[in-house]
Amino acid sequence: MDRSAQSHDSMAAMEPVPGASSHGADPHGWHWPAALTVCSGRQALSLVARWCRAHAITTALLPAYHCETMATPFWLEAMAVRPVAVDGRLQFDPAALHSAVDACAGPAAILTCRVGAMTVTEELAQELSRARQLGHLVVEDATHSLLDELIDPFPLDLAASNPEPPADIRIASLRKLLPVPDGAWITTAPGITLDPLRSRGAQDEAVTRTGLELLEAQHAWRAQPIISSTEPGSAPPECAALLTAMARADAALDATLSPAPAGPVTLTMLARIDLPRWALAWRRANSRLCSLLAGDVRPLNAGRACFPLIRSTHSTSIDKSLAAHGAFAPQYWSRPSWLSEDADWPEDVLSIDVAPDDTEQRAVTLATAIAAALVPA
């Protein structure tokens, strides 16, 4: 692919990311400070998929462990989506990626994601670099790692020995780790010009509105002393309100996939967040919960600036026990229905609902609910 021939006009037109330009040197000059802020992660991936279609990329390689919203934009552009087996870090298995890349008849988009902000193995970094050299497009979904990399600037440190940027396009949905109703960043390596955005409309305002309602419902839920009972159905009314708000927010996001700019409410909220401080708070909250876990529970990303991810042969009963207390997995990635039956899928992974502003007591109660699920009935 000859990306150098394309115009850089839209890069110049990108507005600065509120709050993101204040930290850390960016040796490549194309990191988040130059990002475009769109309405959602799905919209950012739609921009990627549209770029792919316009440049004759008709295949997307995705880690088999992904959320459906990561695949949908590629399906919608009529691209072939191929799952690639993942390793213990829930990222591409390097050998499987090597084979999948070699099996591609033409250039492919390769969507990589540091799930739970886990680091990338050198082998995977090498495979991604090799794929780029072969002319494939590497896209990083940094939704889970955008805060952790403020503290541990991977992949920039790996790039120190490699003058190339670590991916061709990076995107990140913001609402998973930041207290904002919606929004996503997308940034591209020089020479990649994205489609222009349409103007915001009523559907985008609905996304922001339902996102704000979800933040309020989360706040109300966390403000009250949960976890007093383990009886199913005993959760207080704020719990049902939270679930309804979650479903509404997701439905509003699904209703507007064509890319538009993020709205002023989101940009203002973003500008007020001290990102490095928020990242440290996430790390502390994650560490606190993980340090309380014992027995058949393996934390995957202890101390990362992301919600904790665990693996356990008891993950189903842990999930039930937490749900009985009204704690819901912040990341619920079900097995994609289109995966073949023999494809490996990490059934035992669970994310835990811990947030930076949680109390010590909440962590203790969650850990107690997890421990209770390990005891045979």
Ligand SMILES: Cc1ncc(COP(=O)(O)O)c(C=O)c1O
């Ligand atoms: C890793 C990842 N990427 C992208 C998305 C989509 O982002 P959004 O919900 O902002 O559309 C999600 C979740 O929703 C996600 O978990």
